[in-house]
Amino acid sequence: xxxxxxxxxxxxxxxxxxxxxxxxxxxxxxxxxxxxxxxxxxxxxxxxxxxxxxxxxxxxxxxxxxxxxxxxxxxxxxxxxxxxxxxxxxxxxxxxxxxxxxxxxxxxxxxxxxxxxxxxxxxxxxxxxxxxxxxxxxxxxxxxxxxxxxxxxxxxxxxxxxxxxxxxxxxxxxxxxxxxxxxxxxxxxxxxxxxxxxxxxxxxxxxxxxxxxxxxxxxxxxxxxxxxxxxxxxxxxxxxxxxxxxxxxxxxxxxxxxxxxxxxxxxxxxxxxxxxxxxxxxxxxxxxxxxxxxxxxxxxxxxxxxxxxxxxxxxxxxxxxxxxxxxxxxxxxxxxxxxxxxxxxxxxxxxxxxxxxxxxxxxxxxxxxxxxxxxxxxxxxxxxxxxxxxxxxxxxxxxxxxxxxxxxxxxxxxxxxxxxxxxxxxxxxxxxxxxxxxxxxxxxxxxxxxxxxxxxxxxxxxxxxxxxxxxxxx
Numbered sequence: 001x002x003x004x005x006x007x008x009x010x011x012x013x014x015x016x017x018x019x020x021x022x023x024x025x026x027x028x029x030x031x032x033x034x035x036x037x038x039x040x041x042x043x044x045x046x047x048x049x050x051x052x053x054x055x056x057x058x059x060x061x062x063x064x065x066x067x068x069x070x071x072x073x074x075x076x077x078x079x080x081x082x083x084x085x086x087x088x089x090x091x092x093x094x095x096x097x098x099x100x101x102x103x104x105x106x107x108x109x110x111x112x113x114x115x116x117x118x119x120x121x122x123x124x125x126x127x128x129x130x131x132x133x134x135x136x137x138x139x140x141x142x143x144x145x146x147x148x149x150x151x152x153x154x155x156x157x158x159x160x161x162x163x164x165x166x167x168x169x170x171x172x173x174x175x176x177x178x179x180x181x182x183x184x185x186x187x188x189x190x191x192x193x194x195x196x197x198x199x200x201x202x203x204x205x206x207x208x209x210x211x212x213x214x215x216x217x218x219x220x221x222x223x224x225x226x227x228x229x230x231x232x233x234x235x236x237x238x239x240x241x242x243x244x245x246x247x248x249x250x251x252x253x254x255x256x257x258x259x260x261x262x263x264x265x266x267x268x269x270x271x272x273x274x275x276x277x278x279x280x281x282x283x284x285x286x287x288x289x290x291x292x293x294x295x296x297x298x299x300x301x302x303x304x305x306x307x308x309x310x311x312x313x314x315x316x317x318x319x320x321x322x323x324x325x326x327x328x329x330x331x332x333x334x335x336x337x338x339x340x341x342x343x344x345x346x347x348x349x350x351x352x353x354x355x356x357x358x359x360x361x362x363x364x365x366x367x368x369x370x371x372x373x374x375x376x377x378x379x380x381x382x383x384x385x386x387x388x389x390x391x392x393x394x395x396x397x398x399x400x401x402x403x404x405x406x407x408x409x410x411x412x413x414x415x416x417x418x419x420x421x422x423x424x425x426x427x428x429x430x431x432x433x434x435x436x437x438x439x440x441x442x443x444x445x446x447x448x449x450x451x452x453x454x455x456x457x458x459x460x461x462x463x464x465x466x467x468x469x470x471x472x473x474x
Contacts, residue, residue, distance in 0.1 A: 010365035014338035015330075024160050028332050031159045036326040038272035039379070045274075052265050057383040059258045060317035064307060070219040070252050071298065077222025081284025083294040088246075090301050091121035097297050098123060098211065098244055099130050105242050107132075107208045113226060113233040114138035115213030116320060117246045117299055119151060119342040120355075123211070134211065135177070135203050137232040139196050146173040152336030152344060154322035155270050160335055163187035170195050178202060200232065210240035210291070214247045215319070216262060217296075220255050223283045224296070227266060227276035234280050243282075243291040248299050250307075250316040262319055265381035269321035302355035311392040315351045317382040322347075324376035324386060330369055339366060346376035350389040358397050367393035429464035436460040 008014060018024060043049050063070055075085045088094035102110060110127070112118065112134055124134045124145075136145045143158040144151050147169045151157030158166070167187040174181040179199045185191055212233065216225040224245055226233050237243060253259055267273045285294050307313050325331045325345030336344030340362040341352040349366045358364040367390050376386040398408055418425050432439075439460065443452040461468075 008337075008340040008362050010361045011334075011338055011340070011369040012365060014340065014362075015334035015369070018334045018338045021335075023162070024335050025333060027160055027162050028335055031156065032326040032332050035155075035272065036323070036379075039269060039323060039326070042268040042272040042274065046264070046268070049265075052261055053381055053383055055261045056265055056319070056381055057317060059253060059261060060382055061314075063253055063258075064250065064313060064316055067249065067252070067307065070254055071249055073219040074217055074222055074252055075298075077219065078284060078294075078296055079222075081222050082286075083222065083284040083296055086295060086297045088297050088299050088301070094121050094246060094297050094299050094301070095123055095126040097295075098246065099127060099132070101242070101244055101295050102127070102132055102209055103130070105209055107242075109133045109135065109203075109207060110209040110211050110244075111135050111137050111203055111207040111236045111240065112141075113210070113212035113236045114141050114157075114228070115211070115246065116154065116342060117213045117248050118211060121246070121299070121301065123246065135200075135207070137200050137203070137236055138228070139193065139230060139232070142196055142200070143169060146170065146177060148173075150337055151342060153325060154320050154343065154345070154347070155325075156322075160337070163189065163192065166192055174199050204232075204235045204239055207236075207240050209242045209244065210236040212237060212243065212245045214245055214251055215266070216259055217247060217252045218254075218256055218259055219252050221283055223256075223281050225259065226278075226280045227263070228278045228280075229271055229273075229276065231278050234278050237280050237282060238290050240291055242293045242295070244295045244297065246297045246299055248301075249303050250318075266319050266321055269319075269323040269379070269381040302357075306351075306354040309354065309392075312350065312354050312389055314384050315347065315354060315389060317384050318347050318351065319382060321381055323379040323381065327375040327379050328370075329373065329375075330371060334369075339369065341366075346370060346386045346390075347384070350384075350386055350393060353393055353397075358393070358400065364397050364400075367391075367397055426464070426466060429466065433460055433463055436462075 046052065078085050086097045088097055108131060110132065114136070118124070127134050136142050140156050140158040141151070143161060143166055147161070149158075153159040161169075164187050167185055170181040170192065171185055174195070179202055181195045182198070185195055212226060214224040215227050217223070218225070224247070226237065228234075253262070263275065263279065267276045282290060282294070285292060303316060306316055322345070324347050328346050331345040339345065339348045339352070341348050343351050349369045353363045353366050356363050370387070370390050372387045372390060374387050377384065380386070401409060418428065436459070439457065441456050443457055
């Protein structure tokens with residue numbers, strides 16, 4: 001499954017195919033239930049979790065309200081520390097900047113830290129087209145890359161694979177990318193992890209260029225932060241001679257004190273750990289320690305447009321913990337690939353349409369990829385009201401018209417006119433009550449089938465409420 005997400009079918013069609021895959025559903029059910037149960041225990045240990053959640057929300061909202069100020073402060077601090085800052089308006093510009101930097105080193109391969117931003121801009125594919133091989137070093141990302149696959153989860157990109165599938169991928173594909181899998185490799189987790197360690201070790205020791213994202217950027221010092229569980233990130237951040245970090249502009253926080261909040265909420269919400277096993281921070285360059293050159297690529301790629309939306313901008317608070325995916329009944333059954341984006345699940349359903357727009361069929365379908373149950377909002381560590389944004393985006397999609405929405409738009413317009421004319425509304429209510437014996441039990445018509453298959457229409461009373469009120473209350 002190679003190539004880009006663009007051009008994939010809309011969510012309903014993709015999900016219809018995914019729910020037929022019994023193995024996929026079993027993998028997802030086991031993994032998401034395990035993670036969310038552990039998260040609940042980790043969160044319950046903090047008596048002030050609600051206060052931390054509110055603090056994270058307030059810090060993010062305050063920073064977004066003054067984003068221009070803090071980005072310029074960040075640029076000044078990074079530059080003063082020996083780094084170089086680049087501004088990328090879109091994916092094409094970011095890819096060009098990174099490619100030019102790698103080519104200037106004379107290298108033809110890079111090692112990568114797990115990064116949603118580089119997946120978003122499809123950096124690996126762009127580098128490959130320019131003759132540069134990018135090696136993913138996160139275990140799950142390695143599985144996805146070796147399997148010519150796509151990530152399906154923010155935290156665990158290979159969540160749709162089980163141990164046997166991973167073993168088969170390692171056996172058949174590792175040799176094509178470097179050191180082959182050991183003979184007789186089984187599906188025991190320890191053996192799979194050891195095979196990955198041996199395969200990646202030679203790449204860590206050989207690579208001269210590393211590429212990363214960042215979980216946070218501290219404006220006051222120009223410090224970047226990466227949190228991880230395996231240690232591969234630290235290898236990529238410290239061993240290469242050149243480090244390039246591609247980071248969305250929304251990842252900045254004003255101070256180190258602000259960072260303290262997120263280093264408590266992120267690990268508990270994502271991996272259900274009290275703290276991340278590896279928290280790496282770096283500020284520019286230091287002689288004799290770490291990379292000799294550091295480049296920070298600040299990525300917009302639709303974020304400024306999202307920031308302009310008073311309701312939708314709260315999606316930019318996201319700290320990529322993936323807690324919303326693990327409680328979502330839709331994601332659990334459909335999986336991440338059905339969302340047609342590197343950002344799956346509830347957060348992807350509101351973030352992707354804002355970053356990419358809603359002109360394509362798949363992007364226009366994403367705000368409807370939800371039951372609006374609200375479980376995602378309950379677990380979000382920065383209190384993003386995902387159901388509110390979903391409804392807001394549905395309004396936008398309906399307003400722009402298109403397949404399935406022209407009739408809806410016309411119906412809403414007609415309903416608005418009727419509600420503006422009380423006499424017409426009263427006549428309609430009386431006519432509906434008098435003909436109630438003729439009413440169907442199910443709603444019929446274009447687009448009504450999926451909604452009404454499991455719902456009966458409510459039975460109308462014998463007389464409208466306004467008539468009852470006039471007779472009984474005068």
